[in-house]
Amino acid sequence: MNDTLVELDDLKVHFPIKSGLLFDRTIGWVYAVDGVSLTIRRGETYGLVGESGCGKSTLGRGLLRLVEPTSGRITFDGTDVRALEGEQMRRFRRRMQMVFQDPMSSLDPRQSVESLLVEGLKAHGLHKDKAAMRTRLRSTLDAVGLPASALNRYPHEFSGGQRQRIGIARALVLGPELIVADEPVSALDVSIQAQVVNLLGDLQDSLGLTYLVIAHDLAVVRHISDTIGVMYLGALVEEAQADQLYERPLHPYTRALLSAVPIPDPYVEDQRERILLAGDLPSPANPPTGCRFRTRCPWSQERCAEQRPELRVFDDSGQRVACHFAEEILRGELRPHEVRAEIVRPGSEAAPGVGAELIQTRTDVPAP
Amino acid sequence: MLRVVSRRLVQLAITLFALMTLVFFWLRSLPGGPVDALLGERATPQTRELLTKALGYDQPIWVQYGRFLKNVLTGNFGNSIRTGEPVIDVISRSFPATAELAIAAIILAVGLGVPLGYVAARHRGRVLDNATIIVTLIGISVPIFFLGYLLKGWLTQGVHLFPPSGRITTGLDNTEVTGFFVLDGLLTREFDASADALWHLVLPAVTLATIPLAIIIRITRASVLDVLDEDYIRTADAKGLRNPTVRRRHVLRNALLPVVTIIGLQTGALLAGAVLTEKVYNWGGLGTLITDSISGSRDYPVLQALILLAAVVFILVNLVVDLSYAVIDPRVRVR
């Protein structure tokens, strides 16, 4: 039996930048996800790390088709997900669920926990048998460590950790095979993070779930993942087994990332050597030519500007890397040089005023 | 910037065209109208027929529309039914009156509203603040025509503090240059005329300013409170800047951003308020023109042009607001 659950092949998600005199025309694209291929095995946890704006969240949503991918192929348990249409897709969602970063905003404040959980069941016609539904709710709540009395309470009455449990319960109640967890702990207090991390682990053990965990915190990802993919500016730059990646990072970006994560141990900290990257992440609307990391890479060469490196299998360990000079760097043949920081303008998506239109309320308009 | 302007202008043109077409066909489908208005009570049926023909109402509607469109595109909005003058003349004569009134009102509203709002915010939760809130709420709730009547009744009758109506004392032979009487008096050195016009301006301007004033106070207050909560004010304080510097440089400038938007909206809305105020004070501006063109006479040519004008003013004012917003707020400039 094939143990691959999810396979992405050259997935691209591009967002149009629109502007126009009267009707909006597309004047450019944000290359949020620009050609990612990866495989997630059944029952494993695939960790996706990268800094904000690297496209990791978009990848997760694209995978679930919550944003429509521009091109590429998504295969879930042998099914071509992108070929599913309307009702088919809707029904298929039962098998792949999502856990969000901010449990407050992802839970409809107007609905009680019960109706939040029942909603998914209803959508898939699982609410008909009342008794079975009850049992299901109970067991799900139990699984995430919430009392049954939580059912008739509302999200804002819970603490952050509990809310995230509700969010997980909502995903679990449908009995999915894959859960995409987008920054599941980053909004939580340090002392609560462990609870949720443990919960995710427990659930995987007991239910045989497959996770795609998206996070910026490399330590958390390392802790829970089997395989880790590192994203930079819309593309996967390196992928390896968790330990392998930590032991032997190949891509300069991975190296920098690893060296930047603070470790709560002064002895370690005092001895660490940091690879400090210069400057900021370039705008995904206007990515550099060739290797996207070259503008900040201390090992960059001329070739990096001309040719975009493929994600290639490095050696037998299955570690994959997208760097022309991974071998040279590993062997220490290439010396790092100094990089001048370039000024990077915040992308248009960060511009203020985007969002709900400003609506003038009528108190602001004179009455007679 | 240019993009915003051109986008708005295209929008304006389309809006105007839609409005124009809508209004034209709608008016043609209404009972009464020009024929009735031109005839008075004494017309014979023959005269009525004659008139219908003279106005071309016997022609198919699309012919009439084509003619109307052609006229409008050449800047000809026809003649007023009520006065027989070209509509353009009627409107361009009334415009300065309303503009003068509106500008005075805006100056009053902004000049008083911003400081009052600021003071209220600085005294948040205290008596002064609460009093301001209550007064402004009442200000918003008062029908302004009634307020106008009260002011007029109290200050022009018995005690003749102000003239009860009009823009200038009747018979005062002032020379018109721009149609802004106060300004004209200055330009022509007829200072008594200028003063007289100013004197006439006080009550109407106060009346018209009431609601914008109340709103500007409220917005300023809210906005200042918001800004005071901002992190950069904390930064400014952490720098040890002196209070006046913080207030001027950091608080006011940011607090004025929403106020500018409101001023823009209010300027457009003043036109509506002017209808009431001008009626109360017999102020011969656009407001009066609107009521005169509807009430009794149904002066549709004028009405048509006025609707278009109101739309133009409203949209242009908002464009100006957007532009000034861009001037004040660098964040908007990028787009």
Place this chain on the structure above:
Amino acid sequence: MPLLDVRDLSVVFQQGGKPFTAVDGVSFTVEPGQAVGLVGESGCGKSVTSLAIMGLLPRRGNKVTGEVLFDDTDLLRLRPQDLRDRRGRDIGMIFQDPLSSLNPVIPLGLQVAEVLERHQGKKRQEALREARKLLDAVGIPDPTRRLKEFPHQLSGGMRQRALIAIALACKPRLLIADEPTTALDVTIQAQILTLLKELVDESGTALIMITHDLGVVAGLCDTVNVLYAGKVVERAARHELFAAARHPYTHGLLQSVPRLDAGRGGRLHQIRGSVNDNIPWPDGCAFAPRCDRVIDACIGETVPLEPTFRGGALRCTNPVPQEVPA
């Protein structure tokens, strides 16, 4: 003599109905050139403490008691205008969100320059020249152009650098950094932390580092104060603290954070409940409802902060036993 001596600082918010004690008798000192960490989760009072030191808490609706001795002057008792003279000159501060902490409508140059104008009496042109140098010093490329630019035109890291330039413009003797890297990406965080470290080391400025991230403190601070529910629960030199945390909270916190250099898997240590779980009476240890080591004394009596023999302090009746060094 310590540069800053905070003694029994309390802040009580009185907005709405019940008064809420955000900071409850916090004491600590900062020696010149020393880096002191204030660590705790959200709501533990660490930011309020820093604002209270700076006198930046809103004047209405709260009560600040205790003493904040800076150079033997009690900052809490200074007249507002005198305090303003010190802020920005003697004490600089940087904040968590560099975007909202910079005024969006004022050019960067002026925002740096105005603090020089204020405290060093420089003229605008001179101050701008100085500002250019400062921006350069904090690693902002092409500083001449940046002077005329606005905060939204810079990336997050550059904004934080600008904020640091402002805070350090007058070469203060104390810098308070309130979660300066929380809003930033890891690689940028590393840049900023390195920068801070360099600047502090070079200038001999003392630093109060406020953060929830134990990792950040581990690399930066000499002494670490751990706060819980408005109280200092443990204080230690960083090597001691990370090696042998005595307070169950500190201990649990260290155990619960996954470490990059640790292997995969296994359950993390977890602390029960949430920060909001408070005991419904004034006495006792605030951590008691979540504590695994709770005993009678934790619940019934006020637990004092007692000095430890290694120069730190501990507020616990039943501390974690010291591990035998391996």
Place this chain on the structure above:
Amino acid sequence: MTRPGGLSTLAEHKRRRIDELTARTAQAGGVSLIRDAGRRLLRNPTAIVGATIILLFLVIAIFAPLVAPHDPVQRFPELTQDLTVDHIPGPTAGHPLGSDPLGRDFASRMVYGARQTLFVGVLATMIGLLIGVLLGAIAGAVGGWVDVLIMRFTDVMLALPSLLLAITLVALARESTQWTVIMAVAIVNVPIFARLLRGSMLAQRESDHVLAARALGVKRRDVVTRHMLPNSLTAVIVQATLTFAVAILDAAALSFLGLGDPDINRAEWGLMLGVDGVRYFEVRPELAYFPALAIILVALGFTLLGESMREALDPKNRR
């Protein structure tokens, strides 16, 4: 003695107390956000004042026949006999506020005025709300060219200031009845409601909880009706409360301009103020003062309530 140190009975007791407290909050039952906001509202004196005013007038409106001394349209001989063009009888026995210009009992008209005024205000607001919400919901839910079309349409309407639009609408109406006024005032608010709802729905559409619902595989229709609409309606309801005050004032202004409800038999404050109040101001100022006061109070009531609702629902204030 499972834990180090262990627990004595005292500590056990206290520990139980903690657990009880936790349990009690758990059993407190669901408090929805709305109810929570409602609770906050009840603690806000501004809201209380506003609601009290509205409630008071509502009671008067509902029980007008019981409160009013007389029929509001009946002309009383004892009043008409003293009534001339330049004299309107003041209070007499049985007529506490005297006569109106047609010899009707002014007090009764004031009382029934509550009914008519609230009727006009509520109806104008509701109609505007209904059409606006419908348009906004369609625009927000369907998107695409339908959205563009509806938004351009509201643009055209918003190009005229509200009262001006109302005046124009009345002038352009085929008939002049009470309904002309109500509809004119209602339509003026349509674009505001439509845009408000649409904007809010667009924001909702991008929000995490809608995304979450979609991820669950909830049907598109249910996503709109269960998530996007209800959460967007809050803003609309607040706006409606505020609109109410404006509607009454607009109606009064139209009356003053001679474009209001033509049936002066109808006791509506705006009409009473705008027509009789102004015309007979010198003969009997009370004809203006009383309706004006009533209008100001009601408008104030709704503004107070609306503003405090907005405050209560503002996430910024939910600390």
Place this chain on the structure above:
Amino acid sequence: MRASGMQAQRRRTAIAAGVVAALAIGVAGCAESDRDSGGDEDKAAAGGTFIFAGAGDPKNFDPIFNDDGESFRPIRQMYDTLVTHMPGTAELTGGLAESWSNDPTGKVWTFKLRQGVKFHDGSALDAAAVCANFDRWYTMKGEAAQSQMIYYADVFGGFAGSPDAVYDNCKAQDATTAVVTMKKYKGAFPGAFALTAFSIASPTAIKQYDGNKVTQNGDSFAYSAFATEHPTGTGAFTYGGWNKATGEITLNRNPDYWGEKAKVDKMIIKIIKDENTRKQELRAGAVHAIDFPAPADRKALAAEGYKVLDRPAFNILYLGINQKNPKLRDLRVRQAIAYALNRAQLVQTKGPGGSTVADQFMPNTVLGYAPDVQKYEYNVDKAKQLLADAGATGLTLNFYYPTEVSRPYMPNPQEIFTVLANDLQAAGIKINGVPRPWNGGFKDDVQQFGKQDLHILGWTGDYNDPGNFAGTFFGREKEEFGDGAMTDMFTAIGKADATVDQAAKKAAWEQVNRDLAAKWLPAVPIWHGPPALATAKNVEGLVPSPLTAEEFNTVSITK
């Protein structure tokens, strides 16, 4: 008191002037004043400026193209008619014609003109000029112009080429004798010669300023320079300009006027539409006289020392009954309606001051007024009885009334309607009130389409002739009354109107009035409500005219 008020204002103005002047230093000087340096105030001391507050804008100043009182007011000061009314009455007297006569057929009118009368442009008024006016009207070209000659179309039946045209020709027998020949007799003459619309204008000026040019533009008409800028007549005042921005029409004293020369140097007609504001301006001393003070203000103004001048009633307000409704064809139902109305109370509570209950469709000053018509005193029981007799109990009627309008005979239609409807309801007639804007449907629905069962409307007389009252309403079949079947009424009125002999005419009209009240009752007359004027105490010589046709040459302002 007045004076002090004005002085006070002047003083304040002076202070303000100082302030403004201070502000203006440096700004001024771009434009030069074109004001005459003489100083108006000194001049005012001599004859003064008389400021009259009128209620509406005039249209233009060519008499023939106007039909409303607001236009006629300034026109009347600048022009004269051949025949005019004695001040304060509707009696005819010589105008530009010292005397007039007509032949026994009633078709040929001979006018003896005054000598030495000159138009404002210096040209002489002679018979040729008079005939030029008559010919101008008759031969006016173009639908646009013709459609605006409302009075001409009404009185003279039509234009050259029209079979209904009344006018035939005009001959200048000699310089001072003009002979106008009609195609048929019309009872309207000679009264109609006094219509302001038929004022005699300078043919030279008309020619010079292209007076016949009326062009259609959009939904309305543009008039010539003659009509708008160079009105040239023989009147006591010459045209001084119309400042539309301030709504002021200035008229200057004509020092060469043939009649009583104006006592003031200048008069200004200030247009103030709101009655309340007119009153306040009068009180503030900014105007000397106002038109149409609100009925409600009469008492207060009089008490404060202002003169409230009632114009003798020359109008009629009636309740129209539309016989298209078969129920209303029954005379008993119409009488029931008449009995049901408490008109005395209506006059008391809502009538303009000095108004009287009308029992017929013309005031008692008009020839043919019959004192002995059936009166229909208020009697609800009788009304109910009549309705029962006619089998019309439970009758529901659509009652149309105008909004957005105020006429001299109908200051407040909504109130009048409400009271009348109330009365009718009391008699058991259900009333369905239908309000329509005056120009936005009322006139259309009522006069053109006759959609109503009942309506209120009225009329202000143009000249003293019964045909101008009852004849206008009931002389022919009208949609307004749906009275197509009442041929005997049309015949009787036609006959009375065609009677040349004055005594016979009087008798015929008296009978018409009696029959209108008792036999036909096509409408119920409500009241004659004279509109008033109010002046400041120091205004002398203003004689109110029943036709609202005051001439201001007699007005003076005392100190």
